[in-house]
Amino acid sequence: MRKFGNTLYVLSEDVYLSLEGENVVVSRNRTEVGRAALHTLEAILCFSYLGASPALMGKCAAMGVDLCFFSPQGRFLARTVGEERGNVLLRQTQYRISESEAASCSYARYFVLGKVYNARWVLERATRDHPQRVPVEKLKRTSTQLAAALPVIEGCEDADQLLGLEGEAAQRYFDCFNDLILQQNEDFVFTSRSRRPPLDRVNALLSFAYSLLASDCAAALQSVGLDPYVGFLHRPRPGRRSLALDLMEEMRAIYADRFVLSCINQKVLTAKHFEKQENGAILLTDNGRKAFLNAWQTKKKETLTHPFLKEKIPWGLVPYVQALLLARTLRGDLEIYPPFFWK
Numbered sequence: 001m002r003k004f005g006n007t008l009y010v011l012s013e014d015v016y017l018s019l020e021g022e023n024v025v026v027s028r029n030r031t032e033v034g035r036a037a038l039h040t041l042e043a044i045l046c047f048s049y050l051g052a053s054p055a056l057m058g059k060c061a062a063m064g065v066d067l068c069f070f071s072p073q074g075r076f077l078a079r080t081v082g083e084e085r086g087n088v089l090l091r092q093t094q095y096r097i098s099e100s101e102a103a104s105c106s107y108a109r110y111f112v113l114g115k116v117y118n119a120r121w122v123l124e125r126a127t128r129d130h131p132q133r134v135p136v137e138k139l140k141r142t143s144t145q146l147a148a149a150l151p152v153i154e155g156c157e158d159a160d161q162l163l164g165l166e167g168e169a170a171q172r173y174f175d176c177f178n179d180l181i182l183q184q185n186e187d188f189v190f191t192s193r194s195r196r197p198p199l200d201r202v203n204a205l206l207s208f209a210y211s212l213l214a215s216d217c218a219a220a221l222q223s224v225g226l227d228p229y230v231g232f233l234h235r236p237r238p239g240r241r242s243l244a245l246d247l248m249e250e251m252r253a254i255y256a257d258r259f260v261l262s263c264i265n266q267k268v269l270t271a272k273h274f275e276k277q278e279n280g281a282i283l284l285t286d287n288g289r290k291a292f293l294n295a296w297q298t299k300k301k302e303t304l305t306h307p308f309l310k311e312k313i314p315w316g317l318v319p320y321v322q323a324l325l326l327a328r329t330l331r332g333d334l335e336i337y338p339p340f341f342w343k
Contacts, residue, residue: 008024008041008045015027016050047070090225091226093330094226112165119146123140173253187271193206268292269292306340307341
């Protein structure tokens with residue numbers, strides 16, 4: 001099993017990354033302010049506009065260290081891509097399936113199945129852990145509706161119908177999301193998803209978590225030889241990491257959403273960690289991003305038993321394991337893709 005490495009988060013907007021030997025060096029005004037050994041890193045997430053040297057980008061690509069660039073506000077900009085890994089026949093199979101609506105649907109339905117299953121268990125877990133603090137009857141009713149959708153999704157063979165089922169399930173789930181916020185209710189209120197830009201603090205956290213998770217999924221897919229940009233549920237579109245978005249669907253609720261709820265309910269983040277922009281967008285402050293990313297890295301190190309492999313792994317390796325299972329399915333080693341079913 002692949003080992004889980006550290007992630008270096010570069011949050012200062014005025015620093016530059018360069019290579020010295022086997023180390024990444026962080027400099028401000030040509031003065032070194034930090035360094036890290038590349039062999040200890042799995043990824044570097046840079047939120048600086050100054051960027052990185054070509055030598056560092058080449059070294060990261062050669063060593064398999066995922067180097068991603070974000071705006072200081074957390075919007076994904078780009079990631080380094082080195083020599084393509086994996087068997088070319090695997091990607092040819094991926095492209096052939098993506099070109100067929102029927103074949104794509106046979107994979108897409110399992111991403112949606114995992115998403116709806118896990119969303120249901122987020123609600124079930126809330127009723128079990130906090131029966132005195134959540135509207136149990138409402139959450140149970142929604143859980144029952146999501147459970148009823150599962151066999152329909154599993155048997156769906158029409159792409160448009162599948163998207164409709166996914167959208168309806170997501171709406172039902174998010175209608176209950178505010179009920180899962182148990183602390184700081186006046187400062188953190190969720191009514192609906194707003195993306196570009198996020199218009200409240202909860203959406204700001206969700207968007208940031210989804211951006212990080214999508215980058216992890218893209219890196220995982222590329223590491224097993226798949227093209228992160230050619231998807232099955234999300235149709236290919238220039239600049240969109242469609243397969244990464246596919247893969248993260250089953251992890252949204254149990255990975256990103258539960259993490260955001262923990263940050264709010266455990267007061268890791270408070271109202272002081274946010275600021276409002278002139279266009280109405282609500283974004284994390286520098287201190288807010290630091291608190292968020294520290295907690296995110298801690299979350300990635302927590303272990304769980306993978307439901308399919310029956311092995312203990314850190315949460316940070318879940319995207320890699322699912323990417324590996326997807327690659328095995330495409331090669332014909334597995335009959336159907338096994339979604340990540342959390343409970």
